[in-house]
Amino acid sequence: MVIFNGVQFDGPIEEISLARNSITERFVSSLIHTQYLRELRVSETAVGNDFFDVCRAFPELYLLDVRDTKVDDSGLSRVDLLRNLKQLQLSGLKVSTRSLESICRLQHLEVLGLEGTDLTQANLGCLRFAKSLAHLHLAGAKLFC
Numbered sequence: 001m002v003i004f005n006g007v008q009f010d011g012p013i014e015e016i017s018l019a020r021n022s023i024t025e026r027f028v029s030s031l032i033h034t035q036y037l038r039e040l041r042v043s044e045t046a047v048g049n050d051f052f053d054v055c056r057a058f059p060e061l062y063l064l065d066v067r068d069t070k071v072d073d074s075g076l077s078r079v080d081l082l083r084n085l086k087q088l089q090l091s092g093l094k095v096s097t098r099s100l101e102s103i104c105r106l107q108h109l110e111v112l113g114l115e116g117t118d119l120t121q122a123n124l125g126c127l128r129f130a131k132s133l134a135h136l137h138l139a140g141a142k143l144f145c
Helices: 051-055 097-104 121-129
Strands: 002-004 007-009 015-017 039-041 063-065 087-089 111-113 118-120 135-137 142-144
Touching: 097 121, 118 121, 121 142
Parallel strands: 015 039, 039 063, 063 087, 087 111, 111 135, 118 142
Antiparallel strands: 002 007
16 A cells, blocks of 8 residues: 555555656655655656655665756765665766765665766766666766866
């Protein structure tokens, strides 16, 4: 059973896409009893840094898409709390070395989307510690040496 925004669903919902909706962390936190949630997409919404604390309630979450949201370095530095993430999409966000250090602590991370971000050689150097990383998406990224 999943209760979403006051509506009860009987089946185990594994994937929710709320992209391009007028939502915030508070709305997402209305997802309760979602132990089966594995994929969450909130790109192009108003979610911010507290969103990562909300996501801790989803222990099976392995895909998270926060492209073009209000998430910044403060939120991204807590992404390592989501221990089962395998895919993380951060396109269009400001990603610092501090953020990437947190991302590299995700032991199961296989796919990282950094399209349209500003990156330095030092930023990219942090990724050498991401042992499971197999797919790195940098299309449109501004790479500064």
